Amino acid sequence: xxxxxxxxxxxxxxxxxxxxxxxxxxxxxxxxxxxxxxxxxxxxxxxxxxxxxxxxxxxxxxxxxxxxxxxxxxxxxxxxxxxxxxxxxxxxxxxxxxxxxxxxxxxxxxxxxxxxxxxxxxxxxxxxxxxxxxxxxxxxxxxxxxxxxxxxxxxxxxxxxxxxxxxxxxxxxxxxxxxxxxxxxxxxxxxxxxxxxxxxxxxxxxxxxxxxxxxxxxxxxxxxxxxxxxxxxxxxxxxxxxxxxxxxxxxxxxxxxxxxxxxxxxxxxxxxxxxxxxxxxxxxxxxxxxxxxxxxxxxxxxxxxxx
Amino acid sequence: xxxxxxxxxxxxxxxxxxxxxxxxxxxxxxxxxxxxxxxxxxxxxxxxxxxxxxxxxxxxxxxxxxxxxxxxxxxxxxxxxxxxxxxxxxxxxxxxxxxxxxxxxxxxxxxxxxxxxxxxxxxxxxxxxxxxxxxxxxxxxxxxxxxxxxxxxxxxxxxxxxxxxxxxxxxxxxxxxxxxxxxxxxxxxxxxxxxxxxxxxxxxxxxxxxxxxxxxxxxxxxxxxxxxxxxxxxxxxxxxxxxxxxxxxxxxxxxxxxxxxxxxxxxxxxxxxxxxxxxxxxxxxxxxxxxxxxxxxxxxxxxxxxxxxxxxxxxxxxxxxxxxxxxxxxxxxxxxxxxxxxxxxxxxxxxxxxxxxxxxxxxxxxxxxxxxxxxxxxxxxxxxxxx
Numbered sequence: 001x002x003x004x005x006x007x008x009x010x011x012x013x014x015x016x017x018x019x020x021x022x023x024x025x026x027x028x029x030x031x032x033x034x035x036x037x038x039x040x041x042x043x044x045x046x047x048x049x050x051x052x053x054x055x056x057x058x059x060x061x062x063x064x065x066x067x068x069x070x071x072x073x074x075x076x077x078x079x080x081x082x083x084x085x086x087x088x089x090x091x092x093x094x095x096x097x098x099x100x101x102x103x104x105x106x107x108x109x110x111x112x113x114x115x116x117x118x119x120x121x122x123x124x125x126x127x128x129x130x131x132x133x134x135x136x137x138x139x140x141x142x143x144x145x146x147x148x149x150x151x152x153x154x155x156x157x158x159x160x161x162x163x164x165x166x167x168x169x170x171x172x173x174x175x176x177x178x179x180x181x182x183x184x185x186x187x188x189x190x191x192x193x194x195x196x197x198x199x200x201x202x203x204x205x206x207x208x209x210x211x212x213x214x215x216x217x218x219x220x221x222x223x224x225x226x227x228x229x230x231x232x233x234x235x236x237x238x239x240x241x242x243x244x245x246x247x248x249x250x251x252x253x254x255x256x257x258x259x260x261x262x263x264x265x266x267x268x269x270x271x272x273x274x275x276x277x278x279x280x281x282x283x284x285x286x287x288x289x290x291x292x293x294x295x296x297x298x299x300x301x302x303x304x305x306x307x
Numbered sequence: 308x309x310x311x312x313x314x315x316x317x318x319x320x321x322x323x324x325x326x327x328x329x330x331x332x333x334x335x336x337x338x339x340x341x342x343x344x345x346x347x348x349x350x351x352x353x354x355x356x357x358x359x360x361x362x363x364x365x366x367x368x369x370x371x372x373x374x375x376x377x378x379x380x381x382x383x384x385x386x387x388x389x390x391x392x393x394x395x396x397x398x399x400x401x402x403x404x405x406x407x408x409x410x411x412x413x414x415x416x417x418x419x420x421x422x423x424x425x426x427x428x429x430x431x432x433x434x435x436x437x438x439x440x441x442x443x444x445x446x447x448x449x450x451x452x453x454x455x456x457x458x459x460x461x462x463x464x465x466x467x468x469x470x471x472x473x474x475x476x477x478x479x480x481x482x483x484x485x486x487x488x489x490x491x492x493x494x495x496x497x498x499x500x501x502x503x504x505x506x507x508x509x510x511x512x513x514x515x516x517x518x519x520x521x522x523x524x525x526x527x528x529x530x531x532x533x534x535x536x537x538x539x540x541x542x543x544x545x546x547x548x549x550x551x552x553x554x555x556x557x558x559x560x561x562x563x564x565x566x567x568x569x570x571x572x573x574x575x576x577x578x579x580x581x582x583x584x585x586x587x588x589x590x591x592x593x594x595x596x597x598x599x600x601x602x603x604x605x606x607x608x609x610x611x612x613x614x615x616x617x618x619x620x621x622x623x624x625x626x627x628x629x630x631x632x633x634x635x636x637x638x639x640x641x642x643x644x645x646x647x648x649x650x651x652x653x654x655x656x657x658x659x660x661x662x663x664x665x666x667x668x669x670x671x672x673x674x675x676x677x678x679x680x681x682x683x684x685x686x687x688x689x690x691x692x693x694x
Contacts, residue, residue, distance in 0.1 A: 205360050206393035210407035210454070211381040220406070224397040 049289070056283035061276050072279050082284065084259045085267040088173060089291075092241055092263065095177035099184040099237045100230060106185065107192035108218065121193070128186030132244070136251030139179040140166065143252075169260035172253055176261050179248055184240065188233045195229030196222070234299060242292050264288040309371030309461040310336045311357065311494055316366035318352050318518075326352040328518035329366070334462075337492040339485070341509030343499055345541070349518035350498045351466055357496060358387050358464050371461055381410075386455035387464040391471065392447045394439040394454075401426075401435040404453045425457040428487065445476045452484065456491060463488065463495040469504065481508055502542050506530070514538050531678075536591055536687035539680060545596050545625060548654045551684065553589040554582060561585075563592055566630050571608050573676045580681050580690045590690070593680030596625070599656035601664070602671045614668040615653060619660070626664055628654045628672060 020028065056072055058065040076082055106124055110117045127135060142148045145164040153161050165175040199222065207217045223230075246265050249255055255262035255270060262270065264284060272281030311334040318327040327349040334340040342350040355361040356368060359380035368375055375383050386407075394403050404425060405418040413421075426432045429449045439447055448468060455463055468484070469477045485508050488495050499505055505512045506526040513523040514537070522534040533539035539547040552565040554572070561572040561582075576582065583590055602609050612628035630653075656672060664670065681690040 200391070200393065202389045202391055202393035203395060205358075205380075206387065206389060206395075206454075207406070208360070208380040209358055209383075209385065209387050210458075211410040212406075213381070216410060221395060224395075227397075 049286075052282040052285050052289075055279050056286055058279045060278040060282070062272075062278050065279070068279075072283055076280055076283050081259055081262065081267060082287075085262050085264045085284075086291075088259075088261065089242065089263050091173055092177055092180065092245070093238070095181050096234065096237050096241065098177075099181045100188060100233055102181065103185050103188035103233070104192050104226070104230070106189045107196055108222070110189070110193060111196040121189075124189045125186045127183055128190070132183060132247040133251055135179065135183050136248040139175070139182070139248070140252045143175045166253055167257065169257050172257060172260045176245070176248065176252060179252065180241065180245060183248070184237055188237065191229055191233050191236075192226060195226045199225045231299075235296065238295055238299065239292065242288065242295070264291070309494060310334060310338075311340075311462055311496065312367075312369040313353065313357075314367040314369070316353070316356060316368055317364045318349070318356060318361060319364045325518050327356070330515075330518075330520055332513055332520060332523060334494050334496060336494055339488050339495045339497065339508060339510045341497045341499060341505040341512045342515060343502055343505035343512055343541075344515035344521075345500060347517075348515040350500075350515050352518075353515070354387075354464050354466055354496055354498045357462075358385060359383050384458075384461045385464055386458050386460040386462075387466065388448075388451045388455050388468045390467040392439075392451040392468075394447060394450055396439055399436050399438055400431060400442070400450050400453075403439065403450055404435075404457050407454065407458045421457050422453075425453045428456070428490070429453045429483075444472050445480060448472060448480055449483070452487065456487065459491075460493065463493050463497075465495065465497040467499055468497075469499070470501075477504075484508065503544060506542065512542075514541060516541075532689070532691060533593075533680070534689050536593075536682045539593050539682070539689075543595060545655045545657075547593045547595050547680065548599075549591055549593050549682070550630075550654070551589060552592050554585050554587070556585045563590075565592070565610065568610050568630060570610060570674065571676070572679065576679060576681070579692060581692055582681060582690055583683075589684050591682040591684055591687070593682060594654070594674045595678060596655045596657040598675035598678045599628075599654060599672050600675070601656075601658070601662070602673045605671045608676055609671050609673045610654075612654065612670050612672050614664050614666050614670060617664060617666055622660060624658045624660060624662055624664070626656045626658050626662070626670075628656055628670060630654070631669065 055065060057067060057069055059068050059072075060066075103124075106120075110121050110124075114120075140147075143163070143165045144150075145162065145167065149165075150162050153163070163171075165171040203221050203225070204217055207221050212220065242263075243265055245263055246269065249261055249263065249266045250269075253261040255266045265288065268281045268284045268288065271284060272278045313330045313332040316327060316330045317325065319325050330349075330353055332340070342353060344350050352361060356363050357370075359375070359378060363376050370383060370385065395406065398406065401419075401422050405422045408418045408421055422435070423432070426435055429452055431446070431449055431453055434442060434446060434450075439450065442450065448471075451468065455465075465484070469480050472480060481504060484497075497504075497508060505514075506529075509526060511523055512526050512529055514521040514529065516537050522529060522538045524532075529538060529542050533542060533547070536549060540549060550565055552563045555562050555564055555569070557569075559571065560574055561577060562569045563572050605611065611631045613631045614626055615629045616627035618625040618627075654672070658664065682688060683690060
C-alpha cells in the first residue's frame, strides 16, 4: 500500500502588482519629508502674500475691509511719498559698497594677526550683539547738534564748525547710511574672517614664492577665494537695507525731517499704523517684496552664482 | 642655477622648540638632494627656511653664493612644489603655470610660450584650460611641477610632493620628477619621509632626526655604511636588524654573544671597527634582512631560530625569526626600552617566494659575515673606523 505524501505548494515571491519600485518609493519619501516644510512655507509666506494681494484691492482699517478694486494701485503710484521712499532706498544702496569694503579691510588686517587682534575682533563684533534700537539711540546722540560728533570736531580745534546731520533733509539720509554701515561691520567682518580662515595658507605661500607682493596676493588669491563670502555678505546687506532699517529710522529720525529718511519699510508702517490705511500699506508691502525679489535675482545673476 | 649652502642653520620656534639644530649641508649645482626623516625631524622647516617662508634663528643660508637670510621669498628665485600642490583653484592650468611669469611682467606671448613648453615636457598640453578641481591627483602634481619649472629658477624645492598619490602613481611620478630634474639640471632639495623615495631619487640623501643632520651620503653609502643606529634602522625596507649582544674571545677567535648563542665574528672586524673590549659593555649588532640565509646544518656562523611570523609580499617573503637556545626555547636578548631605536629580539629575513617556511619551523640561519654592522650601545654611533 502506497501512501501519497502531499507536497506543499512552493511559496512564490513574485512582487505584488501594486508594489512601488524603489525609485518611486524614494520619490514618495522625498515628498513626504518635504511636506512639513511646504506646509510652513504656504502658511507663513504664501498665505500672507495672498492676503496682501487681496487687501491691496480693499479699503481696510485693520478691522473691516471693503473691496474697492484697483483704485488703491492707481492712487498709490501718484503718491509722491512712495517715490521719495523708493529714492531713499535707492540712495541707501550706495552705502552697500562701504558696508562690504570696510569689513573686508578689517578682516584682512585681523587675519594678519596684528598686535591685539583678539581685542579688535571683539570690538568690531560688538555692534552685532547689540540691538539696533540701542545702536540707533547711540547714533542719534552721536549725530545730534549737542552730540558726540560735534564734541569731537570742537575738541580737534574746529569750534566754529557744528553739524546737525539729523536735522537737515540733505544730510539725515547720509547719517542713516553711516549708521547702517556701522551696524553691518560686525556681521560682515566675521563673515570675511570665516572666509579667510578657510583660505589654504599654502596658496599665499606659493604666491609669495611666485613673486607676488601683498597687494597682488590680495587681488589675485585672497579676493577670488572670498568671492562666495562677498556674494553672501552682499545679499545679506542688501536684504538688511530693505527690510531691517525700521528700528534705526524709528529711533533716529522717525522718517524725517519730512520724508527725508523714510524708506519703503518705514512707509508701510507709516501708512498702515499712523494713517490707518492698511490696504495701501499692503500694496507697498507687495512693491517692496517685488523689488527685493528682483534685486536678489539680479545680483545672483550678476555674480554668476546658482547657489 | 646655483648651489645651496646651509651653514650652522638653526630654527627655534617659541622659546625652546629647536626644529632645526645647527644644520650644515651643501647642495651642489644640479644636484638632487633628498632630506629624509620621520615626522618632526625638521626637514620641512629646513626647506621652508630655504624658501624664505620661515625666518632663520641663527646660521647662514646661501643660494648661489649669496646669503639669503633676509631676502624675501619672491627675490630668492626658487620654485617650490607643496605637499598639497597649492594650485590656485580659481585659475586654469595655464594661468596657474603662468602666474609667476605674469607677476614678473612678461608679455602674454612670452608667458604662453613658456607655459606651452613646460606643458609639453609634462604632457599637460591637453589640460591647459582646465581648473585644478577637474584634474586627477597625478595631473595636479604635474601642474605643480609645471608651475615650478616654467620659471627656470635657481633651485627647486619640493615638500613631500608625492605623499597624496596612490602607490602606483607615486612610482610613476618618482621617475617623472627624476627625469625632469635631470633634464633641467637644477639644484633640487626634496623633502620626504619615505626612504624608498629618498633612495631611488636622490643623488645624495640627508637623514635628519630631532632637527639634527644624522648623515648625508649617496643612497648606497647610506645603506651600506650607516653612521649610526638611527640611520641603520631608518634606511631600508624592512630596516636593518639591530640586536644587543656582547663580544667574547674563544679559541676560534672573536664571537658575538646573543642570548645563549654565539656567532663567529671574522677577525677583520677587529681592525675595521673600533669594537669594545671583550666582556665589556656590549655592542649593538646589525645585519640587513637580505644578508640572512637558511642553512641545512648548524655552524659557528649560524644561529638557531624559530619562525614567528611570515609575511608574503609576492616577490619575496619576510620571515620573522626568534632566536632560540639549544633546546629550542626562546633565547633572551637584551631589549633596552628607551634606546635610540627599538632593538627587537627577532630578526627579519628576506627569503625567496618559494621558500617553504612555516610559522613554528626551527631554522638554522647564516648571517653574511661580510656585512656585519656594529654600533655603540650608548651613543648609537657606528664603530666602523673611517677609511
